[in-house]
Amino acid sequence: MRRTDPEGPDPRGQESEQRGPQGRGPEDGATGRPGPGRDGLERPGPEPPESGRDGSGRHDSARHGLARHGSRRHGSPEGRDGEGRDGEGHEPVGHGPVRYGPHLPGDGLPVLPELTAVLAAAADRGHEEPVGGARALLAAASGYWDRRGLPTDPGHVAAAPGANSLLLALTAVLGGDVLVPRPCAAWWAPYARLLGRPVFHVPTPAESGGVPDPYALLETVRRVRAEGGDPRLLVLSVADDPTGTVAPPELLHETVEAAAGEGLHLVSDETWRDTLHDPHATVLLSPAEMLPERVTVVTDLAGALLPPGWPAAVARFPASATGDGLHARVQDALTALGARVAAPVAAAAGHALAEPEAVTARRSATVALHARVAAALHSVVVAAGATARPPQAGRHLYADLGPLRDALAAQGVGDAQELEDFLGARLGMPAPGGHRFGDDLQAFRVRISTGPLLAGGTHEQRAECLMSPDPLELPHVQRALIGLQSVFADLRDAQRWEPPR
Numbered sequence: 001m002r003r004t005d006p007e008g009p010d011p012r013g014q015e016s017e018q019r020g021p022q023g024r025g026p027e028d029g030a031t032g033r034p035g036p037g038r039d040g041l042e043r044p045g046p047e048p049p050e051s052g053r054d055g056s057g058r059h060d061s062a063r064h065g066l067a068r069h070g071s072r073r074h075g076s077p078e079g080r081d082g083e084g085r086d087g088e089g090h091e092p093v094g095h096g097p098v099r100y101g102p103h104l105p106g107d108g109l110p111v112l113p114e115l116t117a118v119l120a121a122a123a124d125r126g127h128e129e130p131v132g133g134a135r136a137l138l139a140a141a142s143g144y145w146d147r148r149g150l151p152t153d154p155g156h157v158a159a160a161p162g163a164n165s166l167l168l169a170l171t172a173v174l175g176g177d178v179l180v181p182r183p184c185a186a187w188w189a190p191y192a193r194l195l196g197r198p199v200f201h202v203p204t205p206a207e208s209g210g211v212p213d214p215y216a217l218l219e220t221v222r223r224v225r226a227e228g229g230d231p232r233l234l235v236l237s238v239a240d241d242p243t244g245t246v247a248p249p250e251l252l253h254e255t256v257e258a259a260a261g262e263g264l265h266l267v268s269d270e271t272w273r274d275t276l277h278d279p280h281a282t283v284l285l286s287p288a289e290m291l292p293e294r295v296t297v298v299t300d301l302a303g304a305l306l307p308p309g310w311p312a313a314v315a316r317f318p319a320s321a322t323g324d325g326l327h328a329r330v331q332d333a334l335t336a337l338g339a340r341v342a343a344p345v346a347a348a349a350g351h352a353l354a355e356p357e358a359v360t361a362r363r364s365a366t367v368a369l370h371a372r373v374a375a376a377l378h379s380v381v382v383a384a385g386a387t388a389r390p391p392q393a394g395r396h397l398y399a400d401l402g403p404l405r406d407a408l409a410a411q412g413v414g415d416a417q418e419l420e421d422f423l424g425a426r427l428g429m430p431a432p433g434g435h436r437f438g439d440d441l442q443a444f445r446v447r448i449s450t451g452p453l454l455a456g457g458t459h460e461q462r463a464e465c466l467m468s469p470d471p472l473e474l475p476h477v478q479r480a481l482i483g484l485q486s487v488f489a490d491l492r493d494a495q496r497w498e499p500p501r
Helices: 014-019 113-121 135-146 163-174 189-194 214-226 249-261 319-336 343-353 357-383 402-409 417-427 459-464 475-497
Strands: 052-053 059-061 157-158 176-181 199-205 229-237 267-268 295-299 313-314 395-401 445-449
Touching: 014 417, 113 229, 113 343, 113 357, 135 157, 135 343, 157 319, 163 189, 163 267, 163 295, 163 313, 176 189, 176 214, 176 267, 189 199, 189 459, 214 249, 214 295, 313 417, 357 395, 357 475, 395 459, 402 475, 417 445, 459 475
Parallel strands: 176 199, 176 229, 229 267, 267 295
Antiparallel strands: 052 059, 157 313, 295 313, 395 445
16 A cells, blocks of 8 residues: 655654554553443543644644533534524524534525426425435436446435434444544544444645545554454545545555554545536546445435425435445434425426536536636635645535634634634634644634625625626625635734744
8 A cells, every 4th residue: 555645644753643642542441432421322532632733734743632622621512504693683692602503605696597496396296205315316316327437237226305314313223432643524423423422533644635636544453453442334435525626546545445444434525526616627536436345335415416495415325235224224313304305396306406408507607607716715825825736526615724823813813713703703604613623722723615705795796796798796606705805914914924933
């Protein structure tokens, strides 16, 4: 196995870094396993610290656990609200409780009229959809994957009202401990914790997020097992949220090979696979192409096909006896959850998955628009002295404002939660801190999404973004970018004049 990051985690030296000063494992207690809380329920202990790499390629040694994460120290369940508010717009409680975690980024654009018409035409369907999806929806999902080089039988597909339902069901039926990259999508880990399963973050290499370094993965698996753990599931993403990067095929191959050698089942979150900013320059492969018998693919249609307010997602299971058993048990779990796609949404999802010309044209235009906005956003962040990997997919940028630490400290910002609060107030848009994504609370990292930069105008102005030859010059987009540039320029200037310490 070739090492992809010669400066990254060393499996020979990483264990002492991960165990911390006392040489103890990632969980509380001498055995490294979670213990019961005051209510008698099993509680996972702190996540394993590790030596990781940020987007700038600088080494970052992090010694921290769940208790040090500002939002987690309140013991609240994790959610998906990047504005630090609940679904009713209430003010946040305490110092960033994770139940107000970030939403899946929207595109800030009007819904495609053709999809609205399909939804409206099905609005009188009052019957209940079957668990796992009706035949038409499953057939549409099969065709979607067939066109991407993943031949799929409808009998190996399940649908649910959002990828979170599918991941919860998969985590429940697979059992064991869960491995995820650091950073990772904010909604991955909470479902494991809801089930009382320990979650272990594995560092990613310098070039991309979403897929863990293979050597760090092997070391983490072996260390967890040595301490009595039972790692069974690895969740990864080749087109990543939060970093907006795409894992190189050679890295993916090595990580998949390492996971297979350790007997792990993989869940590949491919929500953003259809949002490549430059599909001619970026090669995206699915782990299911490399290890079809051990990979379940999950795609939330809010990534490229439906608005987030119409929850629908599909999962593709391995075409094997093991895959058949997993599919059946996931169906049981979805039944217990009552996780059915609403009939009008199922009609729109099936139409979108069939990819008629209107849907593909809108998707292409939307991806191109967000690619331009993301490039502009990246330029603003880098010009201010912060660092970020160039975005390659999705609608977000993951920025490290560590180089502006002194200027931020002068504003009372001392960790990622306070950075989230500061930027959210100054920018007037969500800027969830890296701790939401499993990153170190002390690291000054945030995810900034492109959707809010487009969403400020009227319905007509937002629609114009898709047709304009220069959408960045549209008044509402220009105002948003100028406001963002002003905030970062102020930080840059303050950093320059900050006296040395």
